[in-house]
Amino acid sequence: MINKPYNNRAWLGVLPVLLIVAFSAVIPLMTVVNYSVQDILDFNSRFYVGLDWYRETLQDPRFIEAFGRQVLFSLSVLAIEIPLGILVARGLPKNGAWTSVLLILLAIPLLIPWNVVGTIWQIYARSDIGLLGVGLNELGLAFNYTSNPTHAWLTLIAMDVWHWTSLVALLAFAGLTSVPPAYYQAAELDGASKWQVFRYVEMPRLGGVLVIAVLLRLMDSFMIYTEPFVLTGGGPGNATTFLSQYLATMAVGQFDLGPAAAFSVIYFLFILLFCWIFYNSVMVEDAEEPEGQRRD
Amino acid sequence: MANITLEELSFTYPGAAQPTLLPISVEIKDGEAFALLGASGAGKTTLLNLLSGLLVPTTGRILFDGVDVSEQSGSQRNLAQVFQFPVLYESLTVADNLAFPLSARKADNGLSGSDIKARVAKIAGELDIEHLLKRKPKALSLFQKQLVAIGRALVRPDVSVVLLDEPLTAVEPRTKWQLRQSLKRLQQELGVTMIYVTHDQTEALTFADRVGVMADGNILQTASPQEVYEHPAQEFVGFFIGSPGMNFVDITPGAGDNVYSHHGVASTAQRLGFRPEWAKLVKGAVAPELSKVSWSGTVTLNQVLGTQDGQPVGITTVMGDAGELKVRGPITGASGDKVVVVLDRFISFSNEKYMASHYND
Numbered sequence: 001m002i003n004k005p006y007n008n009r010a011w012l013g014v015l016p017v018l019l020i021v022a023f024s025a026v027i028p029l030m031t032v033v034n035y036s037v038q039d040i041l042d043f044n045s046r047f048y049v050g051l052d053w054y055r056e057t058l059q060d061p062r063f064i065e066a067f068g069r070q071v072l073f074s075l076s077v078l079a080i081e082i083p084l085g086i087l088v089a090r091g092l093p094k095n096g097a098w099t100s101v102l103l104i105l106l107a108i109p110l111l112i113p114w115n116v117v118g119t120i121w122q123i124y125a126r127s128d129i130g131l132l133g134v135g136l137n138e139l140g141l142a143f144n145y146t147s148n149p150t151h152a153w154l155t156l157i158a159m160d161v162w163h164w165t166s167l168v169a170l171l172a173f174a175g176l177t178s179v180p181p182a183y184y185q186a187a188e189l190d191g192a193s194k195w196q197v198f199r200y201v202e203m204p205r206l207g208g209v210l211v212i213a214v215l216l217r218l219m220d221s222f223m224i225y226t227e228p229f230v231l232t233g234g235g236p237g238n239a240t241t242f243l244s245q246y247l248a249t250m251a252v253g254q255f256d257l258g259p260a261a262a263f264s265v266i267y268f269l270f271i272l273l274f275c276w277i278f279y280n281s282v283m284v285e286d287a288e289e290p291e292g293q294r295r296d
Numbered sequence: 297m298a299n300i301t302l303e304e305l306s307f308t309y310p311g312a313a314q315p316t317l318l319p320i321s322v323e324i325k326d327g328e329a330f331a332l333l334g335a336s337g338a339g340k341t342t343l344l345n346l347l348s349g350l351l352v353p354t355t356g357r358i359l360f361d362g363v364d365v366s367e368q369s370g371s372q373r374n375l376a377q378v379f380q381f382p383v384l385y386e387s388l389t390v391a392d393n394l395a396f397p398l399s400a401r402k403a404d405n406g407l408s409g410s411d412i413k414a415r416v417a418k419i420a421g422e423l424d425i426e427h428l429l430k431r432k433p434k435a436l437s438l439f440q441k442q443l444v445a446i447g448r449a450l451v452r453p454d455v456s457v458v459l460l461d462e463p464l465t466a467v468e469p470r471t472k473w474q475l476r477q478s479l480k481r482l483q484q485e486l487g488v489t490m491i492y493v494t495h496d497q498t499e500a501l502t503f504a505d506r507v508g509v510m511a512d513g514n515i516l517q518t519a520s521p522q523e524v525y526e527h528p529a530q531e532f533v534g535f536f537i538g539s540p541g542m543n544f545v546d547i548t549p550g551a552g553d554n555v556y557s558h559h560g561v562a563s564t565a566q567r568l569g570f571r572p573e574w575a576k577l578v579k580g581a582v583a584p585e586l587s588k589v590s591w592s593g594t595v596t597l598n599q600v601l602g603t604q605d606g607q608p609v610g611i612t613t614v615m616g617d618a619g620e621l622k623v624r625g626p627i628t629g630a631s632g633d634k635v636v637v638v639l640d641r642f643i644s645f646s647n648e649k650y651m652a653s654h655y656n657d
Contacts, residue, residue, distance in 0.1 A: 180381075180383075182379045182380075182381070182383050183383055185348065185350060185370065185377065185379075186377065186379065186383040188349075188369070188370045188371050189348065189370045189371060189375060189376055189377055189397075190371075190376075190396055190397040190400050190401075190448070191371045191397065191400040191401040191404075192396070192400050193400070196400060200385040200387060200388060200396075201385070203387070204385070204386040204387040205386075
């Protein structure tokens with residue numbers, strides 16, 4: 001064994017990181033946790049209320065509804081964007097002059113600021129002046145996303161799919177380019193069908209990037225705020241009010257800091273939990289192999 | 297299994313000025329182990345891709361048992377290929393990997409589940425990988441993976457030809473010979489037609505019944521390993537095969553070495569070629585046997601490779617009036633000593649014969 005010198009001053013080296021993390025993450029989070037257990041009337045009068053705000057939030061029917069909508073929205077966009085993204089990626093030429101052009105075109109929606117995306121779709125889908133809205137009405141469909149909740153939902157999902165499918169497609173494309181040509185050649189010679197090529201050649205290589213894609217889209221869509229805020233403002237009624245928007249109304253609109261803080265902590269824990277469950281389920285699936293790591 | 301016939305097969309990449317493959321005609325017999333040997337850039341891979349259906353020939357035809365398959369896709373040709381690195385279905389077990397080519401073609405081959413199982417068991421037994429059947433490729437060594445890949449290529453009993461594209465590249469040297477032996481044994485037992493592409497002459501010469509030596513998009517000679525070694529049809533073949541390769545010495549009529557008149561060399565010959573072991577070294581400055589072709593020179597390097605009857609043997613480099621010559625045998629004389637190189641055997645070459653452009657690479 002090597003005798004390592006013991007020097008406490010080395011801890012100083014960690015200090016900058018510690019400070020940055022403290023100010024950027026730990027302290028703000030702890031402030032929120034602190035708020036969530038107090039009833040704050042003004043700067044000078046605050047009372048400790050324990051877990052009251054948590055209890056109240058979890059029993060709040062508007063929270064539960066918003067949560068339900070949120071889950072439905074996230075699952076819907078995932079169910080569309082992941083398969084669609086893979087499909088787009090498979091359709092892209094692997095190499096050639098068009099590849100980079102198409103990749104750049106694909107990346108454009110990702111580069112547009114979120115409120116601009118909301119505004120584009122807000123105008124695009126309007127039934128009085130928007131190309132899509134007017135077009136649908138001309139076709140005989142009484143489309144109006146400002147009054148019809150279903151239409152509002154469809155518009156939101158279409159917008160999110162337009163905005164984010166590219167991300168999945170780009171990630172999946174990166175995954176597909178990691179498949180050596182010999183694998184396709186081998187599958188062809190084995191007489192594999194198109195589905196088998198996808199299932200046994202491409203999917204195993206896509207696994208890693210798809211986990212990332214699902215995680216990113218799950219977290220992002222679960223936290224979506226700007227686009228529905230610009231597009232529908234949560235309406236009609238509360239039909240498209242998601243968690244973050246309800247939270248904003250509570251914290252910034254009504255200045256209910258205590259309940260909003262409890263809400264935030266619950267929100268944060270949910271996202272953490274989702275990702276943890278998802279990540280672990282994928283990793284467990286990956287690891288389960290009989291006599292997996294044995295070598296000889 | 298099938299007879300493979302290449303008829304005037306050539307290939308030029310679209311837009312390229314020079315053909316990558318010059319018209320080639322070869323016949324590979326049913327059940328034969330055929331090796332394509334050449335340096336990189338010789339056109340081996342292009343020829344392999346033409347055989348596997350990845351490329352369509354510019355001119356000429358490929359026949360499998362007399363049927364023109366030139367325009368057919370790889371899957372229609374019913375062949376199998378082993379690649380430079382192990383190509384396996386990573387999410388499937390070894391057993392499923394081996395069964396894949398059979399089950400994917402179930403509709404055509406009419407095999408039942410138990411037929412497939414039996415065939416997989418047979419191939420696994422031949423390759424001695426039964427204990428690996430339940431594992432996933434991830435849990436295998438590179439050597440084992442390549443064994444499985446070879447198994448997958450051999451599992452279809454009706455396969456026309458198995459192509460092997462430098463299959464030992466990724467395998468560590470220690471296990472190379474082992475894999476090569478398994479391959480050779482299986483080839484003989486199953487009677488599969490195999491085409492083995494390699495730049496390694498040892499692999500080609502030990503594996504194949506016949507070797508096609510390639511250079512610059514051409515097959516220079518097709519013959520048994522012994523034939524290409526002892527009777528290279530062209531200078532390049534002699535140079536490329538053997539380690540070190542053949543020695544070549546320019547000869548000029550009337551320049552004093554009178555090889556033309558005394559040793560039966562054709563009058564068109566311009567060069568003599570001899571293997572390092574076809575010559576012996578005699579100490580001194582004067583040729584002892586006038587009946588044999590000889591050149592004098594000075595020893596510049598002795599490379600000892602071992603001993604024989606207590607005598608060091610190896611390769612001696614001699615610099616003399618015939619240029620640099622390499623002689624294999626007992627080490628005679630130290631560096632700087634005067635010696636005579638006496639030929640027991642040689643081959644004469646004339647200038648019309650093909651000479652590879654990268655002859656002295």
